[in-house]
Amino acid sequence: xxxxxxxxxxxxxxxxxxxxxxxxxxxxxxxxxxxxxxxxxxxxxxxxxxxxxxxxxxxxxxxxxxxxxxxxxxxxxxxxxxxxxxxxxxxxxxxxxxxxxxxxxxxxxxxxxxxxxxxxxxxxxxxxxxxxxxxxxxxxxxxxxxxxxxxxxxxxxxxxxxxxxxxxxxxxxxxxxxxxxxxxxxxxxxxxxxxxxxxxxxx
Amino acid sequence: xxxxxxxxxxxxxxxxxxxxxxxxxxxxxxxxxxxxxxxxxxxxxxxxxxxxxxxxxxxxxxxxxxxxxxxxxxxxxxxxxxxxxxxxxxxxxxxxxxxxxxxxxxxxxxxxxxxxxxxxxxxxxxxxxxxxxxxxxxxxxxxxxxxxxxxxxxxxxxxxxxxxx
Amino acid sequence: xxxxxxxxxxxxxxxxxxxxxxxxxxxxxxxxxxxxxxxxxxxxxxxxxxxxxxxxxxxxxxxxxxxxxxxxxxxxxxxxxxxxxxxxxxxxxxxxxxxxxxxxxxxxxxxxxxxxxxxxxxxxxxxxxxxxxxxxxxxxxxxxxxxxxxxxxxxxxxxxxxxxxxxxxxxxxxxxxxxxxxxxxxxxxxxxxxxxxxxxxxxxxxxxxxxxxxxxxxxxxxxxxxxxxxxxxxxxxxxxxxxxxxxxxxxxxxxxxxx
Numbered sequence: 001x002x003x004x005x006x007x008x009x010x011x012x013x014x015x016x017x018x019x020x021x022x023x024x025x026x027x028x029x030x031x032x033x034x035x036x037x038x039x040x041x042x043x044x045x046x047x048x049x050x051x052x053x054x055x056x057x058x059x060x061x062x063x064x065x066x067x068x069x070x071x072x073x074x075x076x077x078x079x080x081x082x083x084x085x086x087x088x089x090x091x092x093x094x095x096x097x098x099x100x101x102x103x104x105x106x107x108x109x110x111x112x113x114x115x116x117x118x119x120x121x122x123x124x125x126x127x128x129x130x131x132x133x134x135x136x137x138x139x140x141x142x143x144x145x146x147x148x149x150x151x152x153x154x155x156x157x158x159x160x161x162x163x164x165x166x167x168x169x170x171x172x173x174x175x176x177x178x179x180x181x182x183x184x185x186x187x188x189x190x191x192x193x194x195x196x197x198x199x200x201x202x203x
Numbered sequence: 204x205x206x207x208x209x210x211x212x213x214x215x216x217x218x219x220x221x222x223x224x225x226x227x228x229x230x231x232x233x234x235x236x237x238x239x240x241x242x243x244x245x246x247x248x249x250x251x252x253x254x255x256x257x258x259x260x261x262x263x264x265x266x267x268x269x270x271x272x273x274x275x276x277x278x279x280x281x282x283x284x285x286x287x288x289x290x291x292x293x294x295x296x297x298x299x300x301x302x303x304x305x306x307x308x309x310x311x312x313x314x315x316x317x318x319x320x321x322x323x324x325x326x327x328x329x330x331x332x333x334x335x336x337x338x339x340x341x342x343x344x345x346x347x348x349x350x351x352x353x354x355x356x357x358x359x360x361x362x363x364x365x366x367x368x
Numbered sequence: 369x370x371x372x373x374x375x376x377x378x379x380x381x382x383x384x385x386x387x388x389x390x391x392x393x394x395x396x397x398x399x400x401x402x403x404x405x406x407x408x409x410x411x412x413x414x415x416x417x418x419x420x421x422x423x424x425x426x427x428x429x430x431x432x433x434x435x436x437x438x439x440x441x442x443x444x445x446x447x448x449x450x451x452x453x454x455x456x457x458x459x460x461x462x463x464x465x466x467x468x469x470x471x472x473x474x475x476x477x478x479x480x481x482x483x484x485x486x487x488x489x490x491x492x493x494x495x496x497x498x499x500x501x502x503x504x505x506x507x508x509x510x511x512x513x514x515x516x517x518x519x520x521x522x523x524x525x526x527x528x529x530x531x532x533x534x535x536x537x538x539x540x541x542x543x544x545x546x547x548x549x550x551x552x553x554x555x556x557x558x559x560x561x562x563x564x565x566x567x568x569x570x571x572x573x574x575x576x577x578x579x580x581x582x583x584x585x586x587x588x589x590x591x592x593x594x595x596x597x598x599x600x601x602x603x604x605x606x607x608x609x610x611x612x613x614x615x616x617x618x619x620x621x622x623x624x625x626x627x
Contacts, residue, residue, distance in 0.1 A: 012215055012217045012218065013217075013221075014215070014217045014218040014220070014221035014222065014393070015217050015218075015220040015221040015224070016221070017221050017225075017391055017393045017394055018220065018221030018222055018223070018224035018225040018393050019221070019224055020393075020394060020397070021224075021225045021228070021393045021394050021396065021397030022224050022225055022227070022228035022397070024394075024397045024398065024401055025228055025229070025232055025397050025400050025401050025404070026228060026232070028401035028404055028405060029232055029235070029236075029401075029404055032404060032405050032408045032409075033408070036408055036409070036411075036412035048419045049251055052255075053344065053345065055428075056344075056346060057345070057346075057347060059275075059431055060275050060346055060347035060348065061347060063273060063274050063275035063276075063349075063431075064275060064347060064348075064349050064360055066273065066438075067273050067275075067276055067349055067351075069594075069596075070596070070597070070598075070627050071595070071596065071597050071627065114323075114360070117323045117324070118323065118347065131477075131480070133473060133476065133477065140476065142476075142477070142480060161481070162435055163435055163439060163474075163477060163478075164439075165439055165442065165443055165446075165470070167446055167450075184469075184473065185469045185473075187465065188447075188450075188462070188465055188466040188469055189446060189447065189450040189466060190443075190466060190469055190470055190473070193473050193474065193477050195477055195480075221393060222393065225393045225396070225397065228397075229396075229400060232400065232404065236404065236407070239411070240411075248418055248421070252421060272434075272437065272438050272441065273438070274431070274434055353516070354516060354517055355592070356590065356592040356594055
């Protein structure tokens, strides 16, 4: 009589199979979430709307400053013509000269008026940059200088720009930095074209 | 000759461990993905977009100064007329008419419109339209405008807030 | 013995051939992973489309285009005033040089933002003077108000061609004083002339402006002390093309010079 016992000697990898399945699912999940940057806030478009609202506010500020009756200069133009070329920074109450904050020299013009009321007191940091054309050695360059500088903008900052043309007859203020912003065309009445950029970001 | 067949119902421990790891992971993944869907249920996109559009239509078409090349300058007379006559919530026919003109009135859904004009120091100049509800999403847009009156040489900067719900 | 061995062989081989174990755990994991990927991609598309709708609401190209048009209008008027004030033989040439420089620099400064801008203009060589309508064209409104709330003013009208009567009305709250023109030539209505006939504040209105063309200028100040000047010699058509990656536009604007 022969008794045979069936020995099942198949090796079972169920545990490892379970671990592998779990690792697979978790890896895929982590990868796709990283790739599509899904966060609990991503689905709400309020971030995008806040940015576009800030952009519209900047446009409205520049539109406001650019209004002029026929024969008169706009507020923005007279601000540029009375600018002395220095940089200013907001110190909580007004725009003091950068590098000489204790000197008491501050910037007070139409632009600072509106920016202080609308942006500075609502915790929206801003830089105002002037880009102008400069011709030297038969080549044309574009230079930028900040009128108001409050630091480096964040990643989601908004930049709004408006261009203004200056003419020879406008340059009569002794403050105007003619060595900085020069006449690009002495043969005609056109003096320069300035690109006023406001960069805004929430802090 | 006997052949013994082993027919005990048994689950190997190996299998229990593996399937439990697998099931725990499945449950965790589904819980997590469910959490990502939650913000989709509460969404005020529609009213916010409508508020944007309506504010642009009102400022650039209804209230703008005639023959002006500037965007964002509005006529004081037109503003008063708009607030007092057109967006007068007590006069329902006029209110319905203005809703139709700005595109908030349709056969499927009707929105409500409220507009307020405030000075730069946040004091209210004017408010018109039905009063705001407390319990539903409201879309709001804030724009800055220059109000001028050519006959009286008046000009003032103000905020216009348009709310839609 | 042989029979037993063959039976064992049969049993083992049949087991091996009919091994139908499947690895459902791994299969299940794959299915769930694919399902996750599909769902997340759909979600992300929905979010993208929602954000795009918000972004489309505030388009920057419109304000840039309006800016170009405003600058072109101011510049043409300035160039015209400057070249005609300097006088001499080269007025049209100086005007064209000024506008050409302006066009070039505009293209340069807009190119920095990724926008292509070109400005083309016409000069007044062989051009007729504007009509006395509100927009200068022969089919504009013939009866229109030039100035309101005026305290002092001087009106200059220089008619080149006239085919019917042209009237200038000075209107205050109680009275209308009318001055008629039927022949070409220059006429000046001085402030004293007006004050002798009518008391300020008054408005100045042109009637039947489509009957005549020529130049006019009305200067003075309002009751609020603000000086004004309204004048028109010609209406020059200016074409502005603007294009960036999203939009491309071509606009022709009639601009009245010098103011």
